[in-house]
Amino acid sequence: MKMLAQTELHVHLPGCLTPADVFALGRDVYHLIDWDSFGYRQLFAQIHGYDPRPEQLFARLQQGDATAWDELVFLHTYREDDKPGFDHFLVKFRFFLHIWWQRWGTGEQVLAELLSRAVAGHQARGLRYVEYRCGASGTQEEQVAFHRQTAVFLHQLTTPTFQARYIISIPRQDPLTGLEVVLTLLAQYPELREIVVGVDFASIEEGQPPKKFRPVFARLAAYNRENPKRPLTIVYHVGESFYDKSLESAVRWCHEVALMGARRLGHAIVLGLDPAVAIARRPFAHEQEPVSERLDQIRYDLAHRQALRRYGVAVDEAALLAEAKRLRQREEDEVVERPFTPERLADIRQRQQYVLDELARLGTVIECCPTGNRLIAGIPNPQHHPIHRFLAHAVNLAICTDNPGNFVTTLADEVGWVLRYTRHTPHTLLTRLGDPRRFGLSYDKHMRL
Numbered sequence: 001m002k003m004l005a006q007t008e009l010h011v012h013l014p015g016c017l018t019p020a021d022v023f024a025l026g027r028d029v030y031h032l033i034d035w036d037s038f039g040y041r042q043l044f045a046q047i048h049g050y051d052p053r054p055e056q057l058f059a060r061l062q063q064g065d066a067t068a069w070d071e072l073v074f075l076h077t078y079r080e081d082d083k084p085g086f087d088h089f090l091v092k093f094r095f096f097l098h099i100w101w102q103r104w105g106t107g108e109q110v111l112a113e114l115l116s117r118a119v120a121g122h123q124a125r126g127l128r129y130v131e132y133r134c135g136a137s138g139t140q141e142e143q144v145a146f147h148r149q150t151a152v153f154l155h156q157l158t159t160p161t162f163q164a165r166y167i168i169s170i171p172r173q174d175p176l177t178g179l180e181v182v183l184t185l186l187a188q189y190p191e192l193r194e195i196v197v198g199v200d201f202a203s204i205e206e207g208q209p210p211k212k213f214r215p216v217f218a219r220l221a222a223y224n225r226e227n228p229k230r231p232l233t234i235v236y237h238v239g240e241s242f243y244d245k246s247l248e249s250a251v252r253w254c255h256e257v258a259l260m261g262a263r264r265l266g267h268a269i270v271l272g273l274d275p276a277v278a279i280a281r282r283p284f285a286h287e288q289e290p291v292s293e294r295l296d297q298i299r300y301d302l303a304h305r306q307a308l309r310r311y312g313v314a315v316d317e318a319a320l321l322a323e324a325k326r327l328r329q330r331e332e333d334e335v336v337e338r339p340f341t342p343e344r345l346a347d348i349r350q351r352q353q354y355v356l357d358e359l360a361r362l363g364t365v366i367e368c369c370p371t372g373n374r375l376i377a378g379i380p381n382p383q384h385h386p387i388h389r390f391l392a393h394a395v396n397l398a399i400c401t402d403n404p405g406n407f408v409t410t411l412a413d414e415v416g417w418v419l420r421y422t423r424h425t426p427h428t429l430l431t432r433l434g435d436p437r438r439f440g441l442s443y444d445k446h447m448r449l
């Protein structure tokens, strides 16, 4: 049990902070921040129906208004009372990002303070190995400077009993440029290769099909051929929020990302959530998708038809080819609508089984974050959580927290949740999962444990 709560493989740096950290970092700069930027105030008002007025909130806190504290906690944390949906989470996550962007402009000391707070929280809870993820904004030079400083500080915070590693999150909108930032950083500061161990694709996945990222995987593979001693690994958020498409396509995305070479998949909820539960989450959920996705799905079904049939999935080649011919007459972003039937839901369960078997064959790891998955995906019944399917399968699985500060949780809490809602004992859970350190992108075999 202790071993499972010592290694954190999926955590976002800004998401580590508690409300007290947020207040401490924001109290001197809140009045300088443009709270309208990135549509924050507008999105908040859309979702919650009122203007959060962060400037007044901080001012009231400075004046000792205790009622303001609960409001600040509400702006930063995403909990049971919040509605499911990625945008509902994102508006909470972005509150601190505004403080962060403002303070980053004021110097390196700010970054040191943020990292010290995040790392101190993990050290106090007995963690031994943490891979922190973070993205950056600004010009290429600014991004390189930010990531360099983050990596240097994380290195400085490493002790004989605590290792910090850094995974750089690349924006999905322009992934090749994002990768160039990372490669430029490592070319300029090769000593950082020990700390910078991977790249990640995070935030909104909807509308960003894996095929768009093939050139990034290829570019990184070329880099790794030139740098075999310190390769960079890809981890990838997928199958977390997927209302833009059919369940078949969402399952396929997980498979495609694994085949492209991602080492670990963030969440992959769609592979473990029963399709009947998935479609009951919203009216008409997953019945529509763009023509482009349906065409990609048809291509996939034809390419994998033999394997899919072995799993009992019906693949009618002639019908699929005729459908593809019709679809090619239409615009790629037009909508295809396909209602669900019991047979189709049964097929999707078999597709999930096929892809889970494929992940096991490839050695791909699923990073499961129980609380975040439950809240964002809208799975109120603990028995419906995808982790049950993952635990029953042989797929590599790690329990992580994602954003412990926003979700008000810890890694020990997440492991505790799994023990509470499954039949596992600490002993059987450890036997099933094994030491998560073996899935780390780097670790020092000589480290004293």
Ligand SMILES: [Zn+2]
Pocket (backbone or CB within 6 Å): 010, 012, 202, 237, 266, 402
């Ligand atoms: Zn994440």
